[in-house]
Amino acid sequence: MGTTEQEAVRAAVERVADRMADEKEYLTDLDSAIGDADHGANMNRGFRAVHEKVSEMDDAPPDELVKTVGITLVSEVGGAAGPLYGGSFMTASAELGDGITAESSVAFAEVFLEKVKDRGDAPVGAKTMVDAITPAVHTYKKSIEEDDLKPVEALTKAVDACERGVNFTTPIRATKGRASYLGWRSVGHQDPGATSTLFIVKSIRETAVE
């Protein structure tokens, strides 16, 4: 049943899907406070579909699998999160064409971040998923390229960085996404999209550790 790499992608997807199901209400509660109370439902619907699709793809190489993750998110999630996560998985998947290595995973992460920023036009500090993705990607890249850490170790650092990004969203004012409509009232609330990013990064790390 496929290579270790294929298995790893499938395992990560399953883990993310489980996590989104578990955290559905939590994410929706965060989105209630400063958005429209659907981020949990959106992510759960999206990754349930991704999990189904990916389970059926027996022989696809990892880049195909990840591309499917993206396409499925685009066509199942809707909202802001759909094109942001979906489009980024789709585009970045091309970096995994020669397999998942330390280098290719760094390239993947960089393109992913770039694509999110492109689509959403959100700078760091706008209180969006960009605030969680940016530190995670920067830290991962530096850990691999400068500190010569192994991917699993780098992922552990990335989780930690991502978490700080999530925490950073709480005390700042939103200037992008629905929360921006609230103006100063958005201060004091954690961003739901940043939080779902953390769940994804955590799940990938857990899969890598196994």
Added chain:
Amino acid sequence: MGTTEQEAVRAAVERVADRMADEKEYLTDLDSAIGDADHGANMNRGFRAVHEKVSEMDDAPPDELVKTVGITLVSEVGGAAGPLYGGSFMTASAELGDGITAESSVAFAEVFLEKVKDRGDAPVGAKTMVDAITPAVHTYKKSIEEDDLKPVEALTKAVDACERGVNFTTPIRATKGRASYLGWRSVGHQDPGATSTLFIVKSIRETAVE
């Protein structure tokens, strides 16, 4: 300012109006349980208008005053209570053409009851104001005509009778009025219209006692 009889009618009207204002919520609560939650507002609106109208009529004889009570109720109350109370005051007022005496008050009471039953087509036991008016009128008539009581004493008996009529409405099933739509669920609730009848009869008695 006018004869004692005129004064008495005006005083009674004022007393009823005050009473309806005080009991507005109570009547509406009763109507919430088995009707449409407006009997208090209806009676209060009606007697407030009656009070205003009657205060302005300086020289009118008592039958004119009572007729005005009726006309005003018809055009201010609406609902079931408007035509029932209003029409009956209007028609029965003719009995007071020669002044308010023991006899004429009995005649008034009898015509009043008749008119309510005519308009509303409700027998005794249908859980309506008829159940309160009937014992009050029967007892008043008998107290005057058979027992030779004075009107004030007869009114005291009538209040007692009326109260029993009100209490009687609680344990029976409504077959007329909005409460009838509830079928057996109307059992256990006191009829609002019967209750407002009691307030009227009580107010008349209190005026007479003075």
Added chain:
Amino acid sequence: MKKLINEPSAVVDEMLDGMVSAHPDELRRLADTNVLVRNDAPVSDKVAVVSGGGSGHEPTHAGYLGPGMLDGAAAGEVFTSPTADEISEMIQACDSGKGVLNVVKNYEGDVMNFETAGELAEMESDVEVAEVVVNDDVAVEDSLYTSGRRGVCGTILVHKVAGAMADRGEELDEVKRVAEKVIDNVATMGTALTSCVTPEKGEPTFDLAEDEIELGIGIHGEPGVERVEMMSADEITERLTEKVFDDLSPSSGAEVLTIVNGMGGTPLSELYVVNRKLQSMMEERDFMTWDAWVGDYMTSLDMQGCSVTVLVLDDELKELLAHPAATPALTVQ
């Protein structure tokens, strides 16, 4: 209670003014009354069709004023029938000499006030008044022991059909005849998920727990005939529709018009969910839906819930239903 109102006692007055200012060319208010009429009333050489009742059922009644439907609408206080004197003024203002049909919803207050009004009007002028009493609510048994079935959402269809017949220039007895044909062939049953809140009382008329609903409600915030556990939309639709079918027992292949009517506080999306089930029941039983209406036609303020109405059709009714109407709440082209 929070409502977009000023003084609770001024709601009806201000609502009527707001309605006229939304439709200044179509409607006007009779001075010192709560009666709205078509701006061009009395319409010459036409039987007038008028209605009225308590407020709180918007767009009923004044929303159906206009060519092809009503000529006059008398508004009472919230859930309280209008007074006889105002109804009488309305009748006289709408009469062109060809007579007036009162469309009354069966409930003693309305019936008594309309009767008194008819007498008043006939005393004051020589208007010819006829009356029909709508009683489409199948929740309430029609027996010696009740004051009969209530008039609810089916009333709209009486307005439509009688209004069309009058618009065609027919005589009063003909207009009355088709109104009665609708009454004989229409049935409705409703449910409340929540109570309504009247402006005067400011609190729910009845309390319903989170897992309870009322079946067989009227349109005045009265409790229904039965309190049951909350069910799915499909189950509720079945309960309501079965009862309506039982009453009408249309024959297989019958053509019908259906209404899924919102009680005022229910989103349109939910009414469409109910309509989906209703139409699948129609198909199962081999009835033909000639037209399906979905929306708020006869409401109870902010109540959440709906009612299902079915009218069994013949060719005459179909023609009259298809006759043009141009009113604030209903347009047929």
Added chain:
Amino acid sequence: MKKLINEPSAVVDEMLDGMVSAHPDELRRLADTNVLVRNDAPVSDKVAVVSGGGSGHEPTHAGYLGPGMLDGAAAGEVFTSPTADEISEMIQACDSGKGVLNVVKNYEGDVMNFETAGELAEMESDVEVAEVVVNDDVAVEDSLYTSGRRGVCGTILVHKVAGAMADRGEELDEVKRVAEKVIDNVATMGTALTSCVTPEKGEPTFDLAEDEIELGIGIHGEPGVERVEMMSADEITERLTEKVFDDLSPSSGAEVLTIVNGMGGTPLSELYVVNRKLQSMMEERDFMTWDAWVGDYMTSLDMQGCSVTVLVLDDELKELLAHPAATPALTVQ
């Protein structure tokens, strides 16, 4: 939470089916999508006007499908924009060769999905796609520090005007031009007395005390820009309308169209009370109300509250607004 639904996750699907079964001759659903289109789409030799967005705003969007308004409407999950692939299918199904105008409400999710969809559609066929983004909500400052003003109830007017222009057979750039003219001249501000309850969450999105309301809400159950004490209908209307006037600053004597839009759970009677005050403000300031709409046009499920929209008119806009339209939710004759 009690709702007339079956499974919360099936609401959109079942609502769309219920809508089609209420209007089988007028609408159809594209297989395996949440897209409804005019039954006769693509209408030959006509620019198609399409829209879409999250569900929960009924009658928006599919209620405005029909001659003189929209050709296609893509429904997302409740308050979630539709996905790019379905929007793209809609665009292709509606194109007659004359091009398609996407009417998008400004909000990043919709904008991103519609953009992606346009690219997909142009990749897959040679359809010409243009887009306008409606941003009429003046509650939100339009500055570097926000993602711009939201698109809310004014969108209906864009549908109406662009739809009329397309119906006249004009070219895509002309249809787009008049849509943009509406966008430049329309402003809206809304208030919530209660939060809405989404089927998925089953609880209010935000909590409001008995004496609080939110000003400057959007249409997705987001809290507004300010929480204030409950006020009378007249005061609320003033707060909303002042802000709208500030934005548009119409010149004295200007002709306008006004909308008092209900958020889904507010009785029509209350909307008329608001309209009364709105129209008296128009008079005071010497603006001419050319037409006043009152009703539920762009809702947030069962939310109680309303919004006030003003569109400043010129002759071209008046002509296009008066152009016939025949849709489930809006008829102009």
